Amino acid sequence: MAEYITRLDYLILMFIQEHLRVEWLTKPLVFISHLGNSGLFWIFLCLFLLVFKRTRKMGFCGLLALLIGALITNVALKNMIARVRPYEQFSDILLLLERQRDFSFPSGHACSSFAAACALYWTSEERNRVIGVLSLILAALIAWSRLYVGVHFPTDVLCGVLIGIFSAWAAGRLIAGLQNRRRAVIENSSVKEDDENG
Template sequence: MSLIQNIDNFILLYISNNMHGHILDRAMVIITSLGDKGLIWIIISGLLIIKKKYRKIGLMALTALVLSTILGEGLLKHLVQRVRPSADIPAANLLIPKPLSYSFPSGHCTSSFAVTGILSKYFKNYALEFFSLSSLIAFSRLYLYVHYPTDVLAGIILGLICSKMIIYAFKTSQSLWKQRR
């Protein structure tokens, strides 16, 4: 485990020592705020739900967001109880308020990739944009020193698993519904 922790620390220190600057500091605070409480994903899901043509996709995205929150924030964070980098390395200068929850997995990444997995399946022409936004949010969590790289990676994987589970569940329930009619 110490090898993984050493790699995590190396990556965070590299970002801290080589990428920080006034403009990027401000940009990362804005980018990370898009993922706060899944707000950007709730807005996108809500807009899709309003339009009848996209309602099912919006509901799937919202369901993936809820599932990812339950599994990541509600379950895994409390099982693993990993402290954040800012707690391990007190000299870190945080640009955002210190998060109060545990670090593993990254909730921003989990929710972002859960919804991105749904949206990119049904809006293939915009998949690059969805994955780019989610990746920027993920990077911002490292840049801002509130997650380790393995927290972010675990969040990405969990989010994509949640999106696959929701797609499967919706397809299965739709098939069952058609069989009963």
């Protein structure tokens, strides 16, 4: 089964390389791919959103989602599975940027991008929805760029996207739980004050 998946991954990458790579698109996609390095773009974006009260929840949820995704992807799965990069396994896959220093599965770029983007989209209010929409578009472009430049197999990126979405969902649930607990504490305090005053 693993060999069949790897073979299918290889065929998809070769199709991209032979039919979808065009000169005018290469430089922009290499740049977009670098935007996802170490999740720094998303970290700085979320820190910026923390500055403003109306986007503070978005920034906090985004950072929490990034942390969850990094723990699952970079700390656990990459080292447990230790899948080599496509260009290391197949010599006819042409690399368009520098060789990567970590393992291939799952894609950390795809994970961090979708973790942050989904968190920002799901926690955005109507007036801030454009931030979430643009974040999702950029996340999709970063994930696609990792296939285009030849540093990931399609299953690496797909699983990275799914882990990112899960991380955003988990971050949202944790924040909702904290808000409910805080609300319950405030309500209990109000009840006690009313009883004491009554």
